Amino acid sequence: MGKTIIISNRLPVQLQISNGSITAVPSVGGLATGMKSVHKGGDSLWIGWSGLTDEEIPNELVKDIDKALAAHGAAKVNLSDKEVEGFYYGFSNRTIWPLFHYFLEYSEFELESWNTYKTVNQKFADAILEHADNNDTIWVHDYQLMLVPQMVRQKRLDISIGFFLHIPFPSFEIFRTLPWRKEILEGLLGADLIGFHIYDYERHFLSSVRRLLGLEVSFNEIYLENRVIKVDSFPMGIDYKKFHDAAKVHENTDSNQQSELQQRLNQHKKNDPEAKFLLSIDRLDYSKGIAKRLNAFEYFLNKYPQYKEKVRLVILAVPSRSNVPQYQLLKKEVDELVGRINGEFSTVSWTPIWYFYRSMPFENLIDLYTSSDIAWLTPLRDGMNLVAKEYIATRTHKTGVLILSEMAGSANEMNEALLINPNNFEQIADALNEAINMPIEEQKARNEVLQRRLERYNVEKWANSFMNSLQAQKNREAYNISKKLTDSLLAPILKKFEKAQKRLLFLDYDGTLAGFHVDPKKASPDEDLYRLLDELSQQKNMELFLVSGRDKDTFEDWFLHKKYNMIVEHGVWISRKGEKFRMLENIKNDWMENIRPVLESFVDRTPGSFIEEKNYSLAWHYRKTDPDFGNLRASELNTVLTSLIANDDLSVLNGNKVMEIKSSNVNKGRATARVLGEGDYDFVFAIGDDWTDEFMFQELPDETVTVKVGRQKTQARYFLDSIGEVRGLLQKFVE
Numbered sequence: 001m002g003k004t005i006i007i008s009n010r011l012p013v014q015l016q017i018s019n020g021s022i023t024a025v026p027s028v029g030g031l032a033t034g035m036k037s038v039h040k041g042g043d044s045l046w047i048g049w050s051g052l053t054d055e056e057i058p059n060e061l062v063k064d065i066d067k068a069l070a071a072h073g074a075a076k077v078n079l080s081d082k083e084v085e086g087f088y089y090g091f092s093n094r095t096i097w098p099l100f101h102y103f104l105e106y107s108e109f110e111l112e113s114w115n116t117y118k119t120v121n122q123k124f125a126d127a128i129l130e131h132a133d134n135n136d137t138i139w140v141h142d143y144q145l146m147l148v149p150q151m152v153r154q155k156r157l158d159i160s161i162g163f164f165l166h167i168p169f170p171s172f173e174i175f176r177t178l179p180w181r182k183e184i185l186e187g188l189l190g191a192d193l194i195g196f197h198i199y200d201y202e203r204h205f206l207s208s209v210r211r212l213l214g215l216e217v218s219f220n221e222i223y224l225e226n227r228v229i230k231v232d233s234f235p236m237g238i239d240y241k242k243f244h245d246a247a248k249v250h251e252n253t254d255s256n257q258q259s260e261l262q263q264r265l266n267q268h269k270k271n272d273p274e275a276k277f278l279l280s281i282d283r284l285d286y287s288k289g290i291a292k293r294l295n296a297f298e299y300f301l302n303k304y305p306q307y308k309e310k311v312r313l314v315i316l317a318v319p320s321r322s323n324v325p326q327y328q329l330l331k332k333e334v335d336e337l338v339g340r341i342n343g344e345f346s347t348v349s350w351t352p353i354w355y356f357y358r359s360m361p362f363e364n365l366i367d368l369y370t371s372s373d374i375a376w377l378t379p380l381r382d383g384m385n386l387v388a389k390e391y392i393a394t395r396t397h398k399t400g401v402l403i404l405s406e407m408a409g410s411a412n413e414m415n416e417a418l419l420i421n422p423n424n425f426e427q428i429a430d431a432l433n434e435a436i437n438m439p440i441e442e443q444k445a446r447n448e449v450l451q452r453r454l455e456r457y458n459v460e461k462w463a464n465s466f467m468n469s470l471q472a473q474k475n476r477e478a479y480n481i482s483k484k485l486t487d488s489l490l491a492p493i494l495k496k497f498e499k500a501q502k503r504l505l506f507l508d509y510d511g512t513l514a515g516f517h518v519d520p521k522k523a524s525p526d527e528d529l530y531r532l533l534d535e536l537s538q539q540k541n542m543e544l545f546l547v548s549g550r551d552k553d554t555f556e557d558w559f560l561h562k563k564y565n566m567i568v569e570h571g572v573w574i575s576r577k578g579e580k581f582r583m584l585e586n587i588k589n590d591w592m593e594n595i596r597p598v599l600e601s602f603v604d605r606t607p608g609s610f611i612e613e614k615n616y617s618l619a620w621h622y623r624k625t626d627p628d629f630g631n632l633r634a635s636e637l638n639t640v641l642t643s644l645i646a647n648d649d650l651s652v653l654n655g656n657k658v659m660e661i662k663s664s665n666v667n668k669g670r671a672t673a674r675v676l677g678e679g680d681y682d683f684v685f686a687i688g689d690d691w692t693d694e695f696m697f698q699e700l701p702d703e704t705v706t707v708k709v710g711r712q713k714t715q716a717r718y719f720l721d722s723i724g725e726v727r728g729l730l731q732k733f734v735e
């Protein structure tokens with residue numbers, strides 16, 4: 001097994017330069033801890049920016065820095081002041097961050113910072129390429145590096161790449177406003193596995209992929225020409241043990257050994273044992289809803305005045321991105337709000353809000369968590385929110401109440417918390433009241449469940465389950481029954497073909513020999529295809545059949561003059577060597593009168609869809625409709641039809657963006673097996689791309705060479721990735 005390469009904007013170590021020498025100190029952030037099990041020893045490398053720009057690093061220290069980083073299994077990407085400005089403060093934090101958190105009005109679309117984002121992403125990709133071998137596994141983190149997967153993929157087709165997004169992926173309606181939306185999606189699609197915190201983000205992403213790139217998505221898989229990408233949700237956990245153990249140590253520390261902060265907190269508790277501490281901890285970021293929370297606090301104090309002098313709100317706001325104007329404005333707003341509310345409600349013995357604008361050491365964080373009766377977290381949008389999880393982990397006696405915004409990803413797994421809508425002040429005030437009065441037994445019952453879950457699905461589990469899923473994706477091809485028809489697998493087949501006395505070829509048309517067109521009538525054969533089919537069908541000892549679901553008139557137009565053998569309408573009609581079509585199966589079409597109005601009602605309600613009328617079947621096409629809506633309507637139609645046709649000999653075929661209703665007696669499998677039975681063939685070959693071709697793969701005898709176009713599940717023995725590859729293969733039969 002190869003090594004693992006982790007890539008994130010920042011390295012998990014902090015560089016400190018003092019007195020001309022350099023030290024690298026590991027950082028303690030969630031990601032660094034979470035990745036511990038993945039980033040271990042000599043078989044892993046972490047690539048990222050060191051936090052110092054080119055201008056800040058003295059020339060004579062460059063080598064020392066590399067050495068210091070290497071000791072932590074890390075390598076740096078060099079960035080200039082200007083690059084950090086355009087890439088990090090610019091595109092990442094003035095375009096993507098606000099947009100992905102639904103702050104459309106804060107999102108700036110600047111061509112120059114987009115260009116810097118591309119340049120810097122390329123730098124990260126180059127750093128990976130410099131270190132990566134083909135059997136390595138690459139894990140790219142977060143919104144700053146969304147183009148990296150594709151940049152690496154271009155150079156290394158077979159390398160395994162995973163991507164995890166730590167922030168929300170917005171709904172299509174928001175995402176579509178980004179001028180470079182396609183480039184971002186294509187960048188991400190370089191990965192084999194794309195992970196999100198929760199299913200909603202996954203669903204939004206898949207919807208954008210379908211609508212903006214028009215790619216085929218089936219459940220949580222995206223089908224590209226030559227690869228399948230898996231999309232899944234992996235809710236990030238915390239290092240539960242670290243927080244829980246720290247809280248236990250804290251509990252057993254003598255009061256005179258405790259931090260100054262803790263001693264002050266104790267003092268306040270002693271003065272008024274009934275008073276409650278409410279805590280909120282966030283980076284000072286507009287997505288965290290700090291200003292709204294302050295307004296809600298004011299609302300609460302007015303609605304429940306009995307809590308004046310009885311509750312204290314402790315706000316720890318960690319400085320963040322202070323180069324970005326929106327953050328400077330927010331700082332001002334929060335300063336003013338705290339001042340105004342404290343001015344309005346303070347008494348000589350009580351200040352309602354304690355506001356800390358700074359970062360605190362871990363020890364003080366634990367002081368705050370363990371001393372607070374209620375954690376009150378109200379992000380307007382938050383990918384996950386780890387603070388909520390950390391608070392619960394430190395509650396060693398299982399007391400304490402968590403009030404959490406339903407807009408945080410963590411709300412999905414923390415149903416036992418009091419979940420609120422951060423815009424609903426009435427609800428928030430009532431939740432605070434409920435939390436203050438919640439019986440101890442209820443607090444314990446809720447936290448018991450929460451703790452068990454957090455302990456089980458901790459951050460290490462998160463990292464491992466992502467890596468396992470990435471590995472499984474890599475192995476997928478190996479386990480697939482259907483194998484890619486490579487040159488080495490093809491060689492013995494060609495030999496058999498050459499030696500054969502009588503060959504029979506069944507070729508599906510749409511999606512196999514020719515591409516799809518929104519208007520099926522326009523997908524007519526090109527000159528190259530005619531030439532290829534001419535050469536094939538004129539070979540000695542060769543019977544070639546085009547096998548299609550298409551109507552006989554179209555195939556008559558396109559191919560009758562060529563005298564190719566044809567089976568159309570899934571096996572209703574057959575024509576050999578230019579003869580007129582005759583019926584292969586004796587079937588009725590009187591049912592069509594009843595079914596047509598049903599389809600028409602779906603056409604009326606589904607813009608872009610239409611009915612294709614064949615002699616013995618009806619097809620409802622929805623390739624031109626909005627993809628999500630089309631799929632929805634298709635499953636609705638399926639339900640309606642299934643109940644309608646229960647007693648007739650009819651079946652519904654779900655093809656590629658088409659649903660076809662036809663007699664159950666007819667399918668490509670039955671038709672081809674019949675043809676096969678009429679001769680004595682020693683080489684049989686069948687190829688097709690969709691569900692209707694599976695009938696051939698099933699019915700034809702085992703020794704048939706069956707080939708599926710595309711990587712969806714199939715009964716075929718082999719698969720090819722594209723129409724180009726199909727034609728290449730047929731060309732080899734000619735040669």
Ligand code: GDG
Binds near residue numbers: 365382387
């Ligand atoms: C992004 C997404 C997603 C905070 N103040 C101090 C301090 N912290 C630590 C907390 C916690 C972390 O910082 C904050 O994590 P969050 O998850 O709450 O938020 P973001 O920073 O916005 O993180 C978020 C996360 O990525 C992971 O995927 O959950 O949605 O926005 O661990 O403890 N630590 C110390 N001093 C502080 O003053 N030592």
